Amino acid sequence: MNNKKYKFLEKSLAELTENNIISEEQFAKAKTYFKHDTKEGKSMITIFTSIGIFLVALSIITLFAVNWDNIGKSIKVMLAFVPLLITAIMMFFYMKNGNEKLKLYTSIFAPISILATNSLVGQIFHIQMETYELFYISLLSYMPIAFTLKNYLSLIVYCIGTITYVLNVPHYYFETFANAFAIALPIIIYYYINYRKEPHSKKNILMWVTNIIVATMMLFEIELIRAESIFIYGYLVYLVTKMLFGSKNILSKFLKLVFVVCMFVFCFEDVAIQYEFGWDTVLITALIIVCMCIGKIYKETKEWFLVAFIVLIQYCNIPDEILYILINILVLALGIYKIVSGSKNAIYKETKQGVATVVLLIMFRFMSSDLSFTEKSVVFLISGIAFIIGANILKKRIGGKNDE
Amino acid sequence: MMNKIETKKLLLYIFIVAVLFLLPICTIIVNTDTLEGGNEFLFKVEAFDPYDMFRGNYLDIDFLEDSVNNDETYDMNYGERCYATIKIREDGFAYFDKLTQERPRDTSDYYETTARYGGMINTPTRYYMNENKSLDAEKVYEENLDNTYVKVRVKNGKMVIAGVFVDGVLIDTIEPQENKH
Structure with a gap:
């Protein structure tokens, strides 16, 4: 129960007590029974701690990067394997004790450590590997961990990695698209077996996975047809799905996530590319407007951020260097809107999404800045410690509320 | 029964660690071998x-x-x-x-x-x-x-x-x- 609902309940119970419908004792018991749910507060603590740990880890990595030239090759190789060793230790303790928090931290740390080790080894030995190939081999290494952890976060990370791989592949290498499905197929089979055990479970991971694969396939196929219209076609499909099946449908949710991820990707300077305007885009735009009217989706403020993104990419004849700045501003505005809207309506989930959006944007901007590794490392460390301290403060505040 | 579960867990863990380390180690071996023994x-x-x-x-x-x-x-x-x-x-x-x-x-x-x-x-x-x-x-x-x-x-x-x-x-x-x- 969130804060808003609890306050409404408290007010209602007080009214019933005043009118002698329930006694004072019953009022107190009911209040205790429906006590303020601190679940959302606790999840904020987890998020803050996770971000803090991530930033501290990033800081350590960049500190080594600063002194990289002065280190001998064999020591470089040993250091390159440290992240994997930490992951192996975390997996050992998780498999031994089954601790849920460790499961969460491993979900976050494992993909970063795999990517870090593969990147470092590639750098030390001048391995000829494009970014999408790096993603591919990292995903292969992460697959058994994703299966073992079996939580939403590892699945989402795995699927986002797969999509990033697909979207980075040069479109004429069709065989690599088949590779993406080869990675995804074991997950579908594995989670299908779990789905058969609990077909009515709310956590229908098979639905997630199937929809993610379908969405990826759809986006990739669209790219093969008309690379310029990938977003506008994809957005139309998203709107139609939302109209027909509602916003809570897994496919709608996931397609939206894909667009949000694309928005983040376009925040990088060397990615923002102007697509060519074509008459089919006019037709599709008209269809989008029709869908928004029929489905009354125009009332949802959040949707307009996506529309603005698509308009910027498709229609505005803006120089690339300005385009990417505008996209960054758009993503920042989206994050701030979610924080404000979530806080106002006491919808913590939205506030969390807003915080995550702003934090990710700051990190991406920072990582692609001209600051040296040393400066980046120091900022990561200070930010990471600040998040961990923030988490502890939040924990004490929630603990204090519970004591009341 | 418990031993079977423990054994399965251990085997799974070994498999996970092997996959984690296998790809980068193979890459290093091939590259080092080529650097040292190649023309x-x-x-x-x-x-x-x-x-x-x-x-x-x-x-x-x-x-x-x-x-x-x-x-x-x-x-x-x-x-x-x-x-x-x-x-x-x-x-x-x-x-x-x-x-x-x-x-x-x-x-x-x-x-x-x-x-x-x-x-x-x-x-x-x-x-x-x-x-x-x-x-x-x-x-x-x-x-x-x-x-x-x-x-x-x-x-x-x-x-x-x-x-x-x-x-x-x-x-x-x-x-x-x-x-x-």
Whole structure:
């Protein structure tokens, strides 16, 4: 129960007590029974701690990067394997004790450590590997961990990695698209077996996975047809799905996530590319407007951020260097809107999404800045410690509320 | 029963760790073996300095001789695996002699790659450097257009970059003339 609902309940119970419908004792018991749910507060603590740990880890990595030239090759190789060793230790303790928090931290740390080790080894030995190939081999290494952890976060990370791989592949290498499905197929089979055990479970991971694969396939196929219209076609499909099946449908949710991820990707300077305007885009735009009217989706403020993104990419004849700045501003505005809207309506989930959006944007901007590794490392460390301290403060505040 | 579960868990853990470490270790073994045991060749290159999001700045090197000059060039499809035999000219620099679909048996000096169009092949393109030096390296190349080359080691079709050089000196260690003035 969130804060808003609890306050409404408290007010209602007080009214019933005043009118002698329930006694004072019953009022107190009911209040205790429906006590303020601190679940959302606790999840904020987890998020803050996770971000803090991530930033501290990033800081350590960049500190080594600063002194990289002065280190001998064999020591470089040993250091390159440290992240994997930490992951192996975390997996050992998780498999031994089954601790849920460790499961969460491993979900976050494992993909970063795999990517870090593969990147470092590639750098030390001048391995000829494009970014999408790096993603591919990292995903292969992460697959058994994703299966073992079996939580939403590892699945989402795995699927986002797969999509990033697909979207980075040069479109004429069709065989690599088949590779993406080869990675995804074991997950579908594995989670299908779990789905058969609990077909009515709310956590229908098979639905997630199937929809993610379908969405990826759809986006990739669209790219093969008309690379310029990938977003506008994809957005139309998203709107139609939302109209027909509602916003809570897994496919709608996931397609939206894909667009949000694309928005983040376009925040990088060397990615923002102007697509060519074509008459089919006019037709599709008209269809989008029709869908928004029929489905009354125009009332949802959040949707307009996506529309603005698509308009910027498709229609505005803006120089690339300005385009990417505008996209960054758009993503920042989206994050701030979610924080404000979530806080106002006491919808913590939205506030969390807003915080995550702003934090990710700051990190991406920072990582692609001209600051040296040393400066980046120091900022990561200070930010990471600040998040961990923030988490502890939040924990004490929630603990204090519970004591009341 | 509990022992069976524990054994399964242990086997699963061993499998996870094996997969985690297997890919990077195999990469290192193959590369080290090639660097230490492979034959050395020098290829003339041109170079510029782009950026990789995960691996930092690097020198993008473009082999000047990345096409096959021989008339016996096999008609390859784009992306098809092929083998390019390597020979050395009188000036000491190497070139790709001919392309075949089968692994050559009469020589160990060949490079396993994929074909592009018109007899051209894909060659190694990345040389990772300190981020502060990569831009200087590009400037050094621009000041020494004819004297920049890459030293590679080749063994069993694998080609590993040993270094990018200008007049025998590693490019990482040279300061551009522009910076000296």
